[in-house]
Amino acid sequence: xxxxxxxxxxxxxxxxxxxxxxxxxxxxxxxxxxxxxxxxxxxxxxxxxxxxxxxxxxxxxxxxxxxxxxxxxxxxxxxxxxxxxxxxxxxxxxxxxxxxxxxxxxxxxxxxxxxxxxxxxxxxxxxxxxxxxxxxxxxxxxxxxxxxxxxxxxxxxxxxxxxxxxxxxxxxxxxxxxxxxxxxxxxxxxxxxxxxxxxxxxxxxxxxxxxxxxxxxxxxxxxxxxxxxxxxxxxxxxxxxxxxxxxxxxxxxxxxxxxxxxxxxxx
Numbered sequence: 659x660x661x662x663x664x665x666x667x668x669x670x671x672x673x674x675x676x677x678x679x680x681x682x683x684x685x686x687x688x689x690x691x692x693x694x695x696x697x698x699x700x701x702x703x704x705x706x707x708x709x710x711x712x713x714x715x716x717x718x719x720x721x722x723x724x725x726x727x728x729x730x731x732x733x734x735x736x737x738x739x740x741x742x743x744x745x746x747x748x749x750x751x752x753x754x755x756x757x758x759x760x761x762x763x764x765x766x767x768x769x770x771x772x773x774x775x776x777x778x779x780x781x782x783x784x785x786x787x788x789x790x791x792x793x794x795x796x797x798x799x800x801x802x803x804x805x806x807x808x809x810x811x812x813x814x815x816x817x818x819x820x821x822x823x824x825x826x827x828x829x830x831x832x833x834x835x836x837x838x839x840x841x842x843x844x845x846x847x848x849x850x851x852x853x854x855x856x857x858x859x860x861x862x863x864x865x866x867x868x869x870x871x872x873x874x875x876x877x878x879x880x881x882x883x884x885x886x887x888x889x890x891x892x893x894x895x896x897x898x899x900x901x902x903x904x905x906x907x908x909x910x911x912x913x914x915x916x917x918x919x920x921x922x923x924x925x
Contacts, residue, residue: 701730708735717748728759736763737777744784753793760784764808770816779816782808786824790833802834813845822849823857830860839864850877850924855885858924859893866900871908875900876915883920 708723721742727735740759743752763781768774786808792800806828812821826845829838843864849857862877878897885893901909 701727701732701735704730705732705735708738712738712748717742721748728762733763733766733768733774733777737781740781740784753788754796754798757785757788757793757796757798760788775816779812779818779821782812782816783818783821783824786812786821790824802828804834806834813848817848817852819849819852819854819857822846822852823854823860826857826860830864853884853924855881855893856889859885859889859896861924863896863900871900871904872912872915875904875908875912876919877924879912879916880919880924883916 704723705727708720708727711717711723712720721739724735724739724742728739736759740756740763741747742749743759744756745751760781763777764785766774766778768778786805788798789801789805789808792798806825809821809824809828812818813825822845826842826849828834829845830842831837835841843861846857846861846864850861858881859878862874862879862881864874865877866874868874875897878893878900882890882893882897904912
């Protein structure tokens with residue numbers, strides 16, 4: 659059911675409930691005129707209605723409202739549509755549609771610190787990941803150089819920790835850029851200081867491989883304790899391999915240091 663056709667009463671109720679003021683003369687108009695006037699006036703109001711609909715589980719209504727707000731320039735609505743398509747959330751998963759909406763968000767010229775910064779930096783990271791591997795059965799092919807450019811913009815301009823981590827991985831692997839362990843460590847350090855567990859683990863691995871056994875092992879151990887579920891397996895494998903190679907004394911010291919890192923941070 660489309661909210662701006664069959665569900666206009668629901669939209670009106672949502673907009674009124676969100677405290678959006680209508681002109682006094684609007685109350686004298688019929689419901690259709692009120693909705694049309696409100697749609698012209700405030701994509702932000704429709705975005706707020708979409709958010710409310712999404713939170714209460716009415717994802718079909720939310721999708722239509724987000725789409726209207728997105729078509730009328732609401733950056734947050736474009737980002738939410740991209741996320742819904744990317745995750746198959748309330749709609750069939752469609753990476754090409756997600757890529758399209760993420761691209762629309764990333765094209766915005768948003769200053770660091772603005773309310774829309776998070777939307778743009780997240781969109782840049784999402785596009786970077788798509789471009790890193792490509793999207794099967796689509797014109798979007800793997801393009802490591804373009805991926806690196808998207809990650810770098812999010813990492814340098816918006817200080818996005820996931821982007822900083824991704825830039826570090828690309829420098830470490832020489833993917834889209836000249837390989838440089840030093841540059842990789844620099845970007846991992848920036849992300850690690852913001853609490854990114856993957857970056858903490860990778861920085862620990864680099865330190866371990868360079869001979870700083872205790873610090874490296876401690877960082878991998880601390881990172882494992884705070885890792886997201888999808889990162890646990892590869893961090894554990896890396897940490898256990900390092901743990902097996904370390905001497906008993908280094909292991910004991912690293913465990914104690916890992917506790918300190920968890921308490922006081924990685925900076």
